[in-house]
Amino acid sequence: MIVPFRYQAPVGALMKTLLAAALFIAPCYVFAAEETEPVMLEKPLWELGVGAGALVQPHYPGSSEHQTRGLGLPYVVYRGDVLRIGDGQSARAVAAENSFYELSLSFAAAFDADSDGNELREGMPDLDFIFEVGPQLVFSLADFKYSDTSYSEVELSLQARAALSTDFGSVDHHGYVFEPMLRYRHYGLFSPNFEGTVSVRPVLATRDVHGYFYDVDSEFVTAERAQYHAESGYFGTGINFSGTWHINDKARMFAGMQTSFHHGAEDRDSPLFEDDFTLGFAVGFIWSLIESERTVMRP
Numbered sequence: 001m002i003v004p005f006r007y008q009a010p011v012g013a014l015m016k017t018l019l020a021a022a023l024f025i026a027p028c029y030v031f032a033a034e035e036t037e038p039v040m041l042e043k044p045l046w047e048l049g050v051g052a053g054a055l056v057q058p059h060y061p062g063s064s065e066h067q068t069r070g071l072g073l074p075y076v077v078y079r080g081d082v083l084r085i086g087d088g089q090s091a092r093a094v095a096a097e098n099s100f101y102e103l104s105l106s107f108a109a110a111f112d113a114d115s116d117g118n119e120l121r122e123g124m125p126d127l128d129f130i131f132e133v134g135p136q137l138v139f140s141l142a143d144f145k146y147s148d149t150s151y152s153e154v155e156l157s158l159q160a161r162a163a164l165s166t167d168f169g170s171v172d173h174h175g176y177v178f179e180p181m182l183r184y185r186h187y188g189l190f191s192p193n194f195e196g197t198v199s200v201r202p203v204l205a206t207r208d209v210h211g212y213f214y215d216v217d218s219e220f221v222t223a224e225r226a227q228y229h230a231e232s233g234y235f236g237t238g239i240n241f242s243g244t245w246h247i248n249d250k251a252r253m254f255a256g257m258q259t260s261f262h263h264g265a266e267d268r269d270s271p272l273f274e275d276d277f278t279l280g281f282a283v284g285f286i287w288s289l290i291e292s293e294r295t296v297m298r299p
Helices: 011-028 207-214
Strands: 033-035 041-044 046-058 066-079 083-086 089-097 101-110 129-146 151-166 171-187 194-205 233-246 251-261 277-291 295-298
Touching: 041 066, 046 251, 066 277, 101 151, 129 171, 151 207, 171 207, 207 233
Parallel strands: none
Antiparallel strands: 033 129, 041 295, 046 066, 046 277, 066 083, 083 089, 089 101, 101 129, 129 151, 151 171, 171 194, 194 233, 233 251, 251 277
């Protein structure tokens, strides 16, 4: 689940501009570019290490209040024929693939939020840790190689996932989300050691997903918070920017910015909804400590 954000501008015009930039402007920053096959590199089958970082994000989609988290986690990459973890993408289980498409089972997750720390949700149940699982079909639309030896790729992902939440004592199902995503990734952008990515991800969701964030049941009605029953439909559009600096073969730094636009979203009338546009940031580093001797060919 992305964290949607809003902006007082027509979504259609915004989407057209960003899609045009991702598909045409970014690949042409070097004048001599030609379409080519994906660049395959020899990489370790698995890597283990450590990672740490900081994350600033809204409490929930459309919230004006933010939370900051510091993270220290094991770093795991696995590049198997079926199971693939990390390496700049979420975990997924690949069912079929060739040079044009990949059919896989993908996973995503989002942090929980304490309602007592949020003015609009005070006295309501906390928002639990959310995770999603479902099929995705990824199409490789174009690959480019440039005169400065950098290369890039444009992908379209069609993702349909079940949304679930957990307090690590039980698991609740909250409906389904559909997230088509257009992603442009440039390896060697501005520097041989830098990798830049921009993605555009509109989200549609069933009523239960909307309701998890925006419903107000009768028992939680106050003078400032009216009863509300959410509807299914358009949830918001996320536009993400990220960069990774490869310090050496073992260490890398990363930074990301996530924006969400909610103009035209289904449940902007909820008393829990505040902002049409929200913004989140993440920074951190990864240090790979050990890796397998066995290698595989991967993009």
